[in-house]
Amino acid sequence: xxxxxxxGPPGAGKGSLAVKVAEDYKIPHISTGDIFRANIKAQTPLGxxxxxxxxxxxxxxxxxxxxxxxDRLAQDDCKNGYILDGFPRTIPQAEMxxxxxxxxxxxxxxxxxxxxxxxxxxxxxxxxxxxxxNIKTLPPKVEGVCDKxxxxxxxxxxxxxxxxLHRMDVYREQTEPLINYYKNKxxxxxxxxxxxxxxxxxxxKRLF
Ligand code: ADP
Ligand code: ZN
Numbered sequence: 001x002x003x004x005x006x007x008g009p010p011g012a013g014k015g016s017l018a019v020k021v022a023e024d025y026k027i028p029h030i031s032t033g034d035i036f037r038a039n040i041k042a043q044t045p046l047g048x049x050x051x052x053x054x055x056x057x058x059x060x061x062x063x064x065x066x067x068x069x070x071d072r073l074a075q076d077d078c079k080n081g082y083i084l085d086g087f088p089r090t091i092p093q094a095e096m097x098x099x100x101x102x103x104x105x106x107x108x109x110x111x112x113x114x115x116x117x118x119x120x121x122x123x124x125x126x127x128x129x130x131x132x133x134n135i136k137t138l139p140p141k142v143e144g145v146c147d148k149x150x151x152x153x154x155x156x157x158x159x160x161x162x163x164x165l166h167r168m169d170v171y172r173e174q175t176e177p178l179i180n181y182y183k184n185k186x187x188x189x190x191x192x193x194x195x196x197x198x199x200x201x202x203x204x205k206r207l208f
Contacts (some may be wrong), residue, residue: 008109027119
C-alpha cells in the first residue's frame, strides 16, 4: 500500500514534492494546512475557529485535526493510497493515526534551519488555487500572478518572520519527536530535502 506520511519542518518542501508524487502515483495529496486554509477562505465555522491559531503559527487541537483527517481518509479516492502532508504533527496525532492505519510509510525530510528560513520568507502562495511559488527560486512568469490560474499571489501570515521562528519552535518541540517514534517502529525513510524538487522526485521514485 502507498500510504505515505511526509514528515519534516515547515519549508522542507513536503507540499511541493507531494504535488508531484500525487500526479505520478495517482494518489491524493492530503495537506491539513491546505484544508484549514480552504476553510478560512470560505469562512466556514471551522475556518473561523482556527484562523488566529494558524496565523500565529501554533497548532490546531489534535482532536479537531484528527477528525478532519479521518473523514478525508474514508473517502473513495484514498483506497489505493495517499500522501499525508503536515499530519501527524504531534505524538497524540500519530497514535490516533496508528489506530486507523497499519501500513504507513513515513518519509523524513532532512534539511537545515538556514535553508528553511530562507525558503519560507520568500514563499508566495496563490489565493485562488493554493499553488506555491518562491520569489527567488521559483518565480511566476508575471510578478504577483499565478501561472496556473491567473490568481493573485500573497504571503501567508504565518510566513512572516515572527511566525516562522515560532513554527520552527513548535516543530522542534511537538513534531520532531515523531522521528524517533516512527524509527522505533521501523517505518521511517530519510530523504535529503535540500535538493531541487524534480531531483527529489527521482530519489523518491528510486526508494518507493
Ligand atoms: P507548513 O508550511 O508549516 O508545513 P502547513 O500548511 O502544513 O504549514 O500548516 C499550516 C498551519 O496549519 C500550521 O502551522 C498549523 O497551525 C495548522 N496545522 C496543519 N496541520 C496540522 C496538524 N496536523 N495539527 C495541528 N495543526 C495543524
Ligand atoms: Zn493559482
